[in-house]
Structures are given as structure tokens and as C-alpha cells.
Amino acid sequence: MAWEAVADLDQLEEGDMMLVDMGEPICVVRLYEDEAVAVHNTCTHQQQPLNEGYLQEDDSLICPAHNSRFDLHSGIPTGVPAVDPIPVYACKIEDGAIWVDVEQQLNDAAIPHKPFH
Numbered sequence: 781m782a783w784e785a786v787a788d789l790d791q792l793e794e795g796d797m798m799l800v801d802m803g804e805p806i807c808v809v810r811l812y813e814d815e816a817v818a819v820h821n822t823c824t825h826q827q828q829p830l831n832e833g834y835l836q837e838d839d840s841l842i843c844p845a846h847n848s849r850f851d852l853h854s855g856i857p858t859g860v861p862a863v864d865p866i867p868v869y870a871c872k873i874e875d876g877a878i879w880v881d882v883e884q885q886l887n888d889a890a891i892p893h894k895p896f897h
């Protein structure tokens with residue numbers, strides 16, 4: 781797999797996020813008009829889905845289960861209880877769509893376990 785269009789721009793407005801199945805569950809977040817990010821959808825604390833979390837103004841995402849906070853550019857947890865980073869993937873906006881390449885992981889985070897539910 782390489783670059784894959786996961787959404788038209790009009791499907792995902794600024795501040796919105798969506799879950800995409802790319803073999804791994806991927807959370808795509810449109811941060812700004814011209815910027816989107818893609819991270820693994822699984823919280824590294826107790827494997828809950830991050831796409832139901834809360835986007836913050838500093839481009840971090842808070843897990844809805846126990847409030848772990850992850851920087852969406854680096855994947856690094858910036859708020860406990862999570863201590864391990866989430867994988868971050870190559871993501872771009874081009875030709876009116878959001879593209880993700882899950883073969884291009886941008887950090888060295890381990891792939892989290894899939895959600896148990």
C-alpha cells in the first residue's frame with residue numbers, strides 16, 4: 781500500500797476526525813484548512829479508541845476513557861496515564877482530498893494492541 785485517499789476535504793471539516801480502516805485502525809484529524817494528521821486509533825493506556833476523544837487547541841488529542849493526552853505531531857503522550865507514544869503516519873492534503881500512507885510511520889512507536897471491543 782502507498783498513499784491512499786481516505787476522505788474528500790468536504791467530508792472532514794477543520795477540527796473533525798474520523799476512523800479509517802487501513803489494515804490498522806487509523807484516526808485522521810483535520811487540524812487546519814491545509815493540514816491533517818493521521819495516528820493509530822488505539823490509546824496506549826488501555827487500548828480505547830481515540831477517534832471518540834477530544835481535540836485540543838495545541839494539536840493534542842485527549843483519550844475519552846481516562847484522559848491521556850497525545851501530541852498529534854509526535855505521538856508522544858503529554859498527559860498521563862499513558863506513557864507510550866502512538867504511531868504517527870504520513871498524511872497530506874492534495875487534490876481536494878486527505879491522503880494517508882500507513883507504510884510511512886513517522887515515529888518509532890510500537891503498534892498498539894487492537895481495541896478489545
Ligand code: FES
Pocket residue numbers: 823824825826827828843844845846847848861862
Ligand atoms: S485507554 Fe486511553 S487513557 Fe486509558
